[in-house]
Amino acid sequence: MENLNINRERLQADIEALAAIGRGDDYGIYRMAFSDGDIQGRKWFIKKAEEAGLDFYQDGAANLHARYLWDEQKPSVVMGSHIDTVPAAGHLDGALGVVVALECLRCIKEQGLKVNYPLEAIAFSDEEGRFGGMLGSQAIAGMLTPEKIVNASDLDGVSLIDAMQNIGLDAMNALHAKRNPESILAFLELHIEQGPMLDNMGISIGNVDAIAGLFKWDITLTGTANHAGTTPMDMRKDAFMGLSAFASQLQRILDENGSPRSVATIGRVEISPGAANVIPGKVEFSLDARDTNPEVLNDLANAFRKSLSAIARKYELMFDFRVLSEIAPVKSDAGIVETIENVCKSLKVPFLQMASGAAHDTQIMANITRAGMIFVPSKDGRSHSIAEWTDMDDIERGANVALNTLYRIAGGQL
Ligand SMILES: [Zn+2]
Known part of the structure; x- marks a missing residue:
């Protein structure tokens, strides 16, 4: 032709x-x-x-x-x-x-x-x-x-x-x-x-x-805001430490549960109360995850939830999430x-x-x-x-x- x-x-x-x-x-x-x-x-x-x-x-x-x-x-x-x-x-x-x-x-x-x-x-x-x-x-x-x-x-x-x-x-x-x-x-x-x-x-x-389809979550980890000078490290409920532990697991979760096309991003983080001398009592952050396979997306969602709840237990935090959007x-x-x-x-x-x-x-x-x-x-x-x-x-x-x-x-x- x-x-x-x-x-x-x-x-x-x-x-x-x-x-x-x-x-x-x-x-x-x-x-x-x-x-x-x-x-x-x-x-x-x-x-x-x-x-x-x-x-x-x-x-x-x-x-x-x-x-x-x-x-x-x-x-x-x-x-x-x-x-x-x-x-x-x-x-x-x-x-x-x-x-x-x-x-x-x-x-x-x-x-x-x-x-x-x-x-x-x-x-x-x-x-x-x-x-x-x-x-x-x-x-x-x-x-x-x-x-x-x-x-x-x-x-x-x-x-x-x-x-x-x-x-x-x-x-x-x-x-x-x-x-x-x-x-x-x-x-x-x-x-x-x-x-x-x-x-x-x-x-x-x-x-x-x-x-790719995606899901977007709004995640909240809640601990206790307290004095950064007087609270010993082992007596804190530091919400940011929970977020940081979760962020460091993103790549592992994608490797174990995702596909080569999977991506995940924490693009927005809000720390409260947000003062240099106060232990963060609360963090709210976004999670955006994408893949071209609906089953992979589902596996990723489960793995993220499991990881968040394990981290919440370990750092004595409460965890809550809201699904903002899901696109197949x-x-x-x-x-x-x-x-x-x-x-x-x-x-x-x-x-x-x-x-x-x-x-x-x-x-x-x-x-x-x-x-x-x-x-x-x-x-x-x-x-x-x-x-x-x-x-x-x-x-x-x-x-x-x-x-x-x-x-x-x-x-x-x-
Ligand atoms: Zn365009």
Whole structure:
């Protein structure tokens, strides 16, 4: 099968044009969902879709769809990502996947390539979480409820309803963005890795076979606050000593109960009362653990609990934990993983089969359709910062893998 190529100059020009939208004085990108930057980015997407002669459609969740050969009959092959950003973001997270999706549709259209299914390039609303995250893909997957929409607000207390009303949209219409799973044949997302593996190994393509699930706990160890000078070491109930013992066991717990893909992080610690001359009576801390296998996650949760209760006994502390969130891991579709693999071999591009440690719209879309993801390297693993960078050669390889994968799927080869 003949290999297709994207138009590198056009793709690079698009990346740079979108990167100039919402850019702050600090060079960071500010396109938080439904902010001025995001609105400008949306206008840019619509203009590009129209220039390419693609049909444009905006659904109730304000997801933007550029469509080719849309016929309301056959299921579409969807490629997409997001153009909204975190504050002071880099220029590639999400944006690259949207620009590449547009480029793929343009290439297939202008070369008059025959496809058996309509194609859609989607820019999803609020992936990054100003209002909770993955709003647009959740809407399409039918995972929103009126309650979720009403309760969604940003850190400044601006509600989703007001933010959407500001630009003439009714947030409740997001409920109507739900797609019949039959109307989508497959979903593909190209994204920067946002981690160091591909860059470290000098490999241009990641073929994502699973997206990690996670659990987040809020843990409290309670002892007794007391005088740091008068209380002998063997008569203390020092909550921080318990935390420190637990932290030093994290690696052992992962080694014994996890997989090579397991990670765990204590990212927030609060010591009370928090004075240099007082024994810590209480520590509250977060635990974030991730893996791509639900059973491994379960084993890890049990092992963490066991370790915490043993430590609490040893240091005479009380221990309590609250589950803040649990997200199940998802697997990519085996057929799509295989198609990406075949495309890489045919293009003679080395690839790494790997997991995604970060969450993406793909994780949501995988609930309603066959889904897969292509990663390109992040320089030094940096993301969500102006340090975000991917070499244009890697971007071109990734876009070519995406184009050929999309074309094979749309040609009915899945
Ligand atoms: Zn992203």
